[in-house]
Amino acid sequence: MRMSEMHMKTLREVPNEAEIASHILLLRSGMMKKLVSGVYGFMPLGWRTIRKIEDIIRQEMDATGAQEIHCSALQPAELWEESGRWSKYGPELMRLKDRNGRDFCLGPTHEEIFTDIIRNDITSYRQLPQNLYQIQTKYRDEARPRFGLMRSREFIMKDNYSFDRDEAGLDVSYKKMYDAYSKIFTRCGLTFRPVEADTGAIGGSNSHEFTALSEVGESEIAYCDNCDMAATTERAEFRDAPEVNEEMLPMEEVNTPGTKTIEEVASFLNLPKDRTIKALMFVKYNDEMTEQTGYVAAFIRGDRELNMIKLVNALGIPEHAIEFADEEKMGPATGIVGGFTGPVGLHDCTIVVDSELVGQKNMCAGANKKDYHLKNVNYGRDYKGDIVKDIKLLREGDPCPVCGQPTKVARGIEVGQVFKLGTKYSEPMGAYYKDENQQDRLIVMGCYGIGVTRTMAAVVEQHHDENGIIWPMSVAPYHVIVTLVSAADEQQKAVAEDIYGRLQAAGVEVLLDDRDERPGVKFKDADLLGIPVRITVGRGVANGVVEYKLRREADKTEKTPDEAVNDAIALVNAERRG
Ligand SMILES: [Zn+2]
The missing domain is CATH 3.40.50.800 (Anticodon-binding domain)
Structure with missing residues (x-):
């Protein structure tokens, strides 16, 4: 290509809203252009790189026996109602109506569509397994699109879905995809880690996220140098501190004027933070976010951090259906007192207690009374949880949940994810096949995604210097x-x-x-x-x-x-x- 004839416009100055290297450099090099917030178009050089990433994906998908198809981005609401996700998916689903008032969405993912294809086309065990993929434009109505291709409202994804007779078949399909993903990201020139991941809104039993290591990434991963443990911090289990062998002392109210934070109360009472209980208050909504369904008070040890994903999973609600409570309103309804909330004597709210607190003794907690705390609070004797589960975040230096050595934490960009869905979609949508004995059996599914445009951004994050991009040969325009x-x-x-x-x-x-x-x-x-x-x-x-x-x-x-x-x-x- 002669550059004298090429459509190209590079920029000398850094665009204002761009903060990270990939966003800055892809705009400056003229490879992409912003249309509106979170929506970009790709110019000749940028589009060539996207097509190269897509080609690598196609080659590795085809090598596994997966077959490419192409579905519409426009999806009828009826299929999403069948799976139950029309209400559960939340405000990120880009919804629209046609001229007759029929509901549609612009798909952020395609489980329903592929399940519908398979339930119509597959009748016999002889037709399984199947694995279908597509490379396609997807939509997500992000509240705050940012970082260019990292969190955009329109993006290109490869998504595929495997259909098997049983769990053993799914294990084989999953392993094939896991291995193919490792090849794809290696070929794109990325340094990455596959880590265990939460299954979030899509649900299912088993998942790995492929994380390209990068300081600017929005994913946080925990890993261990001593063993194989590697998981998103959202997902990573926590090894609770050992049970404390102390006699329970009588509970005692102490005046702690103005000590609203854990730091303040610990310092005022001269206690280590791990002898205190931290309270976090929330209000829950129905899936559609149209009405409140109750208050939640969550309790963890004062030196820990709450893991929101574990909390919503413990409550069995979608992530969008909870927010921090207005303590002024929650107080009269439940007995909490802002800044002085503790687990003793609450009413009319769901009390979620971190599993670790059960074994801790003689803790200090808010007294639900202004300027007062309680000393020697003990689980079982003084309070109980409606739900007792691990709801805390694994931090750098915490013991590895597998081997106990100090955990490491790094940031990264989620470029791909593989899920074992099981029968999560085939059951509500009635996707069956007939086995050897003519018995109806549910098709067992997996789903697998790669963010194509996000992979492009991740490559730039890992391969650039102060003068520009340094493309690996495989994806260079x-x-x-x-x-x-x-x-x-x-x-x-x-x-x-x-x-x-x-x-x-x-x-x-x-x-x-x-x-x-x-x-x-x-x-x-x-x-x-x-x-x-x-x-x-x-x-x-x-x-x-x-x-x-x-x-x-x-x-x-x-x-x-x-x-x-x-x-x-x-x-x-x-x-x-x-
Ligand atoms: Zn370990």
């Missing part, structure tokens, strides 16, 4: 850029054209920067665009040499045009598959 320093110099032009033609003939994807621009602009753009190999044709041609530079390395070398062409072809062929 072009492999080589030939920079013609002076388009007016006939000798330079002839050599550049020759290199350009020979590389193209060898199947290398090559850009020729033949624009009438200053050399400085061309070099800056080449760095910004991140093309892996740059061959600069300048004054050196008078001495028979060109400059050869890899974007990922600082060094430049002089080579003859022949050497440069041959080295570029060899490198591209070695790395293009990823």
Whole structure:
């Protein structure tokens, strides 16, 4: 491609709303353009990278025997009502009506559609297993779209669904997808970790998230260097502190004026934070968020942090159906007193107690009375939980839930997820097959997603420097850029054209920067665009040499045009598959 003819507009300045490298660089390089908040379009170079990521995904999906189809993004509400998700999915579902008032959504995912296809098309065990995938535009009405492609309202996803006769079949399908995902992200040049994940709104029994490690990622993962434990912190189990062997002392009310936080009360009473109980108050709603369904008071040890996902899972409600309570309103209804809430003597609310508190003795908690706390509060004797479960967040340094060694915590970008759904969709939607004995059996499902546009952003996060993107060869929009320093110099032009033609003939994807621009602009753009190999044709041609530079390395070398062409072809062929 001749850059003099290419549709491209790079930006010199950093767009205001862009905070992270991928967002900044994809906009600055002109690879994508913002239409409205959280909605982007892709220009020629950006689109080529997306198609390369898609091709890697297609090759690895096809290699597992999965078959590509293409469904509509527009989905009728009836199917979502059958699965129960029309109300449960919450405000992120992009809903719309047609001219006759019929409800639709723009799909954020396609479980219902694929289940519908299979229940209509599959009748016999002989037709299973099946695995269908698509690469498609999806929608999620994010409250706060941000970080460019990380959290956008429109995004490209590969999603696929496996259909098996039984759990054993699902295990095989799941393992195939897990292995294919590892190959895909490796080929895209990502450093990633597969970690155990929460199953969230989609539900099911088993899930892994593929997390590209990055400081700017919104996922937090916990892992252990001593054993195999690796999970999202949302999901990671917690090894409760050992039971305390102390005699229960008589409960005692103490005046603690103005001590509203755990820090303040612990310091006022000269107690370690792990001898205190922290209270967190919430209000629950029905799935549609149209009415309140009750208050929740959650209690954890004062030195711990609440894990919202574990809490909503313990309550059996979707994540969107809970929010922090207005303590002024909750007080008269339940007996709590803002800043002085404890578990003793509450009424008319669901009390959720972290499992660890059961074994702790003589704790300090709010007295539900302004400026007072209670000392020597003990589970069983003084209070009880309606629900007792692990609801706390695993932090760096906490004991690994598997081996007890200190846990490590890192941030990352969720680029893919694999789920065992089981019969979560086939049961409500009636997806059956007939077994060898003509008995109806539920089809057992798995679902698997890769964020294509998010993968592109993750690659940029892991491969860039202060001057621009450094694409891995496998997903680079072009492999080589030939920079013609002076388009007016006939000798330079002839050599550049020759290199350009020979590389193209060898199947290398090559850009020729033949624009009438200053050399400085061309070099800056080449760095910004991140093309892996740059061959600069300048004054050196008078001495028979060109400059050869890899974007990922600082060094430049002089080579003859022949050497440069041959080295570029060899490198591209070695790395293009990823
Ligand atoms: Zn461990």
